[in-house]
Amino acid sequence: MLCSHESCFRERQIILPVECTHESDTAYHPWCIHCGLIKNISEDRPKKIGYWMNVLSKLSYRFSISQCQKRLIAKELDSCKEFIDLYGITGSSQKEMFVKTIQKYCNLSKNNLNSFLC
Ligand SMILES: [Zn+2]
Structure with missing residues:
Protein backbone atom coordinates (compact mmCIF):
# COMPACT_ATOMS: atom_id res chain seq x y z
CA MET A 1 0.00 0.00 0.00
CA LEU A 2 1.20 3.49 -0.77
CA CYS A 3 2.10 5.78 2.08
CA SER A 4 0.12 9.00 2.28
CA HIS A 5 3.26 10.94 3.07
CA GLU A 6 3.28 13.62 5.70
CA SER A 7 6.32 15.86 6.01
CA CYS A 8 8.05 16.28 9.34
CA PHE A 9 8.15 19.56 11.24
CA ARG A 10 10.60 22.12 9.95
CA GLU A 11 12.85 21.78 13.03
CA ARG A 12 13.36 18.10 12.29
CA GLN A 13 14.36 18.45 8.64
CA ILE A 14 17.76 17.12 7.73
CA ILE A 15 20.55 18.80 5.81
CA LEU A 16 21.46 17.02 2.61
CA PRO A 17 23.16 17.92 -0.65
CA VAL A 18 20.81 19.24 -3.32
CA GLU A 19 20.85 17.10 -6.41
CA CYS A 20 21.11 18.51 -9.92
CA THR A 21 22.97 21.66 -9.03
CA HIS A 22 26.48 22.53 -10.13
CA GLU A 23 27.75 23.51 -6.74
CA SER A 24 27.72 21.22 -3.79
CA ASP A 25 24.87 23.07 -2.12
CA THR A 26 23.06 21.68 0.84
CA ALA A 27 19.53 22.36 1.96
CA TYR A 28 17.02 21.35 4.58
CA HIS A 29 15.02 18.40 3.35
CA PRO A 30 11.66 17.38 4.78
CA TRP A 31 11.03 13.67 5.19
CA CYS A 32 7.94 11.59 5.75
CA ILE A 33 7.11 10.90 9.38
CA HIS A 34 5.42 7.61 8.42
CA CYS A 35 7.90 5.88 6.12
CA GLY A 36 11.04 8.01 6.42
CA LEU A 37 11.23 8.78 2.71
CA ILE A 38 13.07 12.02 1.97
CA LYS A 39 11.18 14.50 -0.13
CA ASN A 40 12.58 15.49 -3.51
CA ILE A 41 13.04 19.25 -3.32
CA SER A 42 15.36 19.56 -6.32
CA GLU A 43 14.54 21.39 -9.54
CA ASP A 44 14.10 17.98 -11.12
CA ARG A 45 10.38 17.78 -10.38
CA PRO A 46 8.37 14.65 -11.05
CA LYS A 47 5.27 14.83 -13.23
CA LYS A 48 1.84 13.34 -12.74
ZN1 LIG B 1 5.57 8.23 3.67
Missing part, protein backbone atom coordinates in the same frame (compact mmCIF):
# COMPACT_ATOMS: atom_id res chain seq x y z
CA ILE A 49 0.80 10.19 -14.57
CA GLY A 50 -1.40 12.24 -16.95
CA TYR A 51 1.68 13.96 -18.34
CA TRP A 52 3.33 10.63 -19.13
CA MET A 53 0.16 9.25 -20.73
CA ASN A 54 0.19 12.31 -23.00
CA VAL A 55 3.80 11.66 -23.91
CA LEU A 56 2.94 8.04 -24.61
CA SER A 57 0.16 9.12 -26.91
CA LYS A 58 2.44 11.50 -28.86
CA LEU A 59 5.10 8.82 -28.95
CA SER A 60 2.67 6.33 -30.44
CA TYR A 61 2.01 8.63 -33.41
CA ARG A 62 5.65 9.40 -33.94
CA PHE A 63 6.88 5.81 -33.82
CA SER A 64 3.68 4.01 -34.84
CA ILE A 65 3.16 2.06 -31.65
CA SER A 66 0.11 -0.17 -31.93
CA GLN A 67 -3.02 0.25 -29.80
CA CYS A 68 -2.26 -3.02 -28.13
CA GLN A 69 1.31 -2.05 -27.22
CA LYS A 70 0.05 1.30 -26.01
CA ARG A 71 -2.51 -0.33 -23.76
CA LEU A 72 0.10 -2.62 -22.23
CA ILE A 73 2.49 0.27 -21.64
CA ALA A 74 -0.23 2.45 -20.13
CA LYS A 75 -1.28 -0.36 -17.84
CA GLU A 76 2.27 -0.92 -16.65
CA LEU A 77 2.95 2.80 -16.10
CA ASP A 78 -0.25 3.05 -14.15
CA SER A 79 0.94 0.34 -11.78
CA CYS A 80 4.42 1.85 -11.24
CA LYS A 81 4.66 3.60 -7.94
CA GLU A 82 7.16 6.05 -9.52
CA PHE A 83 4.24 7.69 -11.34
CA ILE A 84 1.73 7.60 -8.51
CA ASP A 85 3.81 8.42 -5.46
CA LEU A 86 5.68 11.64 -6.32
CA TYR A 87 6.99 12.47 -2.87
CA GLY A 88 10.57 11.29 -3.14
CA ILE A 89 10.93 10.78 -6.86
CA THR A 90 12.82 12.95 -9.38
CA GLY A 91 11.73 13.75 -12.92
CA SER A 92 14.78 12.02 -14.35
CA SER A 93 14.17 8.75 -12.56
CA GLN A 94 10.60 8.85 -13.86
CA LYS A 95 11.94 9.40 -17.35
CA GLU A 96 14.28 6.44 -16.99
CA MET A 97 11.41 4.25 -15.84
CA PHE A 98 9.23 5.51 -18.70
CA VAL A 99 11.88 4.70 -21.31
CA LYS A 100 12.48 1.28 -19.79
CA THR A 101 8.76 0.47 -19.90
CA ILE A 102 8.42 1.60 -23.54
CA GLN A 103 11.42 -0.50 -24.48
CA LYS A 104 9.93 -3.55 -22.84
CA TYR A 105 7.07 -3.51 -25.36
CA CYS A 106 8.55 -1.72 -28.38
CA ASN A 107 11.72 -2.14 -30.31
CA LEU A 108 12.89 1.46 -29.95
CA SER A 109 16.38 2.61 -29.09
CA LYS A 110 17.09 4.58 -25.97
CA ASN A 111 18.59 7.39 -28.08
CA ASN A 112 15.47 7.61 -30.18
CA LEU A 113 13.27 7.84 -27.13
CA ASN A 114 15.50 10.26 -25.25
CA SER A 115 15.70 12.65 -28.19
CA PHE A 116 11.91 12.63 -28.34
CA LEU A 117 11.57 13.27 -24.63
CA CYS A 118 13.95 16.23 -24.48
Whole structure:
Protein backbone atom coordinates (compact mmCIF):
# COMPACT_ATOMS: atom_id res chain seq x y z
CA MET A 1 0.00 0.00 0.00
CA LEU A 2 1.20 3.49 -0.77
CA CYS A 3 2.10 5.78 2.08
CA SER A 4 0.12 9.00 2.28
CA HIS A 5 3.26 10.94 3.07
CA GLU A 6 3.28 13.62 5.70
CA SER A 7 6.32 15.86 6.01
CA CYS A 8 8.05 16.28 9.34
CA PHE A 9 8.15 19.56 11.24
CA ARG A 10 10.60 22.12 9.95
CA GLU A 11 12.85 21.78 13.03
CA ARG A 12 13.36 18.10 12.29
CA GLN A 13 14.36 18.45 8.64
CA ILE A 14 17.76 17.12 7.73
CA ILE A 15 20.55 18.80 5.81
CA LEU A 16 21.46 17.02 2.61
CA PRO A 17 23.16 17.92 -0.65
CA VAL A 18 20.81 19.24 -3.32
CA GLU A 19 20.85 17.10 -6.41
CA CYS A 20 21.11 18.51 -9.92
CA THR A 21 22.97 21.66 -9.03
CA HIS A 22 26.48 22.53 -10.13
CA GLU A 23 27.75 23.51 -6.74
CA SER A 24 27.72 21.22 -3.79
CA ASP A 25 24.87 23.07 -2.12
CA THR A 26 23.06 21.68 0.84
CA ALA A 27 19.53 22.36 1.96
CA TYR A 28 17.02 21.35 4.58
CA HIS A 29 15.02 18.40 3.35
CA PRO A 30 11.66 17.38 4.78
CA TRP A 31 11.03 13.67 5.19
CA CYS A 32 7.94 11.59 5.75
CA ILE A 33 7.11 10.90 9.38
CA HIS A 34 5.42 7.61 8.42
CA CYS A 35 7.90 5.88 6.12
CA GLY A 36 11.04 8.01 6.42
CA LEU A 37 11.23 8.78 2.71
CA ILE A 38 13.07 12.02 1.97
CA LYS A 39 11.18 14.50 -0.13
CA ASN A 40 12.58 15.49 -3.51
CA ILE A 41 13.04 19.25 -3.32
CA SER A 42 15.36 19.56 -6.32
CA GLU A 43 14.54 21.39 -9.54
CA ASP A 44 14.10 17.98 -11.12
CA ARG A 45 10.38 17.78 -10.38
CA PRO A 46 8.37 14.65 -11.05
CA LYS A 47 5.27 14.83 -13.23
CA LYS A 48 1.84 13.34 -12.74
CA ILE A 49 0.80 10.19 -14.57
CA GLY A 50 -1.40 12.24 -16.95
CA TYR A 51 1.68 13.96 -18.34
CA TRP A 52 3.33 10.63 -19.13
CA MET A 53 0.16 9.25 -20.73
CA ASN A 54 0.19 12.31 -23.00
CA VAL A 55 3.80 11.66 -23.91
CA LEU A 56 2.94 8.04 -24.61
CA SER A 57 0.16 9.12 -26.91
CA LYS A 58 2.44 11.50 -28.86
CA LEU A 59 5.10 8.82 -28.95
CA SER A 60 2.67 6.33 -30.44
CA TYR A 61 2.01 8.63 -33.41
CA ARG A 62 5.65 9.40 -33.94
CA PHE A 63 6.88 5.81 -33.82
CA SER A 64 3.68 4.01 -34.84
CA ILE A 65 3.16 2.06 -31.65
CA SER A 66 0.11 -0.17 -31.93
CA GLN A 67 -3.02 0.25 -29.80
CA CYS A 68 -2.26 -3.02 -28.13
CA GLN A 69 1.31 -2.05 -27.22
CA LYS A 70 0.05 1.30 -26.01
CA ARG A 71 -2.51 -0.33 -23.76
CA LEU A 72 0.10 -2.62 -22.23
CA ILE A 73 2.49 0.27 -21.64
CA ALA A 74 -0.23 2.45 -20.13
CA LYS A 75 -1.28 -0.36 -17.84
CA GLU A 76 2.27 -0.92 -16.65
CA LEU A 77 2.95 2.80 -16.10
CA ASP A 78 -0.25 3.05 -14.15
CA SER A 79 0.94 0.34 -11.78
CA CYS A 80 4.42 1.85 -11.24
CA LYS A 81 4.66 3.60 -7.94
CA GLU A 82 7.16 6.05 -9.52
CA PHE A 83 4.24 7.69 -11.34
CA ILE A 84 1.73 7.60 -8.51
CA ASP A 85 3.81 8.42 -5.46
CA LEU A 86 5.68 11.64 -6.32
CA TYR A 87 6.99 12.47 -2.87
CA GLY A 88 10.57 11.29 -3.14
CA ILE A 89 10.93 10.78 -6.86
CA THR A 90 12.82 12.95 -9.38
CA GLY A 91 11.73 13.75 -12.92
CA SER A 92 14.78 12.02 -14.35
CA SER A 93 14.17 8.75 -12.56
CA GLN A 94 10.60 8.85 -13.86
CA LYS A 95 11.94 9.40 -17.35
CA GLU A 96 14.28 6.44 -16.99
CA MET A 97 11.41 4.25 -15.84
CA PHE A 98 9.23 5.51 -18.70
CA VAL A 99 11.88 4.70 -21.31
CA LYS A 100 12.48 1.28 -19.79
CA THR A 101 8.76 0.47 -19.90
CA ILE A 102 8.42 1.60 -23.54
CA GLN A 103 11.42 -0.50 -24.48
CA LYS A 104 9.93 -3.55 -22.84
CA TYR A 105 7.07 -3.51 -25.36
CA CYS A 106 8.55 -1.72 -28.38
CA ASN A 107 11.72 -2.14 -30.31
CA LEU A 108 12.89 1.46 -29.95
CA SER A 109 16.38 2.61 -29.09
CA LYS A 110 17.09 4.58 -25.97
CA ASN A 111 18.59 7.39 -28.08
CA ASN A 112 15.47 7.61 -30.18
CA LEU A 113 13.27 7.84 -27.13
CA ASN A 114 15.50 10.26 -25.25
CA SER A 115 15.70 12.65 -28.19
CA PHE A 116 11.91 12.63 -28.34
CA LEU A 117 11.57 13.27 -24.63
CA CYS A 118 13.95 16.23 -24.48
ZN1 LIG B 1 5.57 8.23 3.67
